[in-house]
Amino acid sequence: MPDDMLPDAVLPDAMLKVEGLTSHYGRIQALKGVDIQVAPGELVALVGGNGAGKTTLLRTLSGVQPASGGRVIFEGQDITQAKPHARVKRGIAQVPEGRQVWGPLSVEDNLRLGAVLRRDREIAQDLERVYAMFPILKERRRQAAGTLSGGQQQMLAMGRALLTKPRLLLLDEPSMGLAPILVEQILTSVADLKRQGVTIFLVEQNAFAALKIADRGYVLETGKVVLSDSGAALLANERVKEAYLGV
Numbered sequence: 001m002p003d004d005m006l007p008d009a010v011l012p013d014a015m016l017k018v019e020g021l022t023s024h025y026g027r028i029q030a031l032k033g034v035d036i037q038v039a040p041g042e043l044v045a046l047v048g049g050n051g052a053g054k055t056t057l058l059r060t061l062s063g064v065q066p067a068s069g070g071r072v073i074f075e076g077q078d079i080t081q082a083k084p085h086a087r088v089k090r091g092i093a094q095v096p097e098g099r100q101v102w103g104p105l106s107v108e109d110n111l112r113l114g115a116v117l118r119r120d121r122e123i124a125q126d127l128e129r130v131y132a133m134f135p136i137l138k139e140r141r142r143q144a145a146g147t148l149s150g151g152q153q154q155m156l157a158m159g160r161a162l163l164t165k166p167r168l169l170l171l172d173e174p175s176m177g178l179a180p181i182l183v184e185q186i187l188t189s190v191a192d193l194k195r196q197g198v199t200i201f202l203v204e205q206n207a208f209a210a211l212k213i214a215d216r217g218y219v220l221e222t223g224k225v226v227l228s229d230s231g232a233a234l235l236a237n238e239r240v241k242e243a244y245l246g247v
């Protein structure tokens with residue numbers, strides 16, 4: 001393990017522990033033994049270039065992509081083989097790359113889809129919380145989701161994930177395809193969510209924006225973690241600056 005990696009002992013109570021995780025597409029190995037930890041209440045960013053394996057890692061955490069080796073431990077339970085819906089029930093929600101909202105359905109029906117696995121009666125309250133966070137969604141709640149802009153669809157995808165009442169939110173490239181001002185707005189919302197107590201694992205190609213709000217970060221290259229440190233230290237790291245920040 002390189003000197004700049006955090007040893008396991010630093011996070012004895014990690015909410016999420018990823019140990020030696022591997023994943024394949026046929027003969028292509030996309031993840032080559034990934035070790036990552038996220039403590040309760042943390043906002044942890046994963047940055048890396050095209051094809052590094054970021055999306056594959058998130059899909060393996062949410063259970064839609066099988067792991068070929070290693071382990072995923074969530075709140076002390078081994079969930080490496082658990083089905084996606086079982087992980088949602090345990091409190092893991094993923095906001096997928098490209099939003100994937102249901103275009104013909106209304107904004108509010110999209111949000112309610114996030115709550116279909118819930119049995120409690122607090123859904124109306126949580127819906128109001130999402131509307132308070134993203135007032136534009138309340139304004140457009142009866143409108144078809146497909147008519148929203150890219151930034152609004154990202155808010156909707158985040159709102160839908162929040163309706164599952166997650167303890168761990170997995171975000172895949174929320175800034176993708178958005179104008180710089182919207183990137184800032186979306187990532188400010190992500191930082192707000194952390195302040196409200198949601199633990200967040202944020203995958204981003206926009207390394208600067210992600211590391212700026214992250215407590216800690218990991219750099220993934222060709223399926224392996226090559227660096228890990230606080231968000232601020234990674235922003236100041238020469239290798240990160242050169243490869244991901246264009247400075």
Ligand SMILES: Nc1ncnc2c1ncn2[C@@H]1O[C@H](COP(=O)(O)OP(=O)(O)OP(=O)(O)O)[C@@H](O)[C@H]1O
Pocket residue numbers: 025028029030048049050051052053054055056057205
């Ligand atoms: N469905 C697939 N079939 C075969 N290979 C795939 C598939 N999806 C991804 N890969 C390969 O796995 C590796 C990791 O891809 P992945 O999409 O996880 O990277 P990424 O870091 O998310 O990149 P991007 O930012 O471009 O989405 C790449 O080499 C990619 O070509």
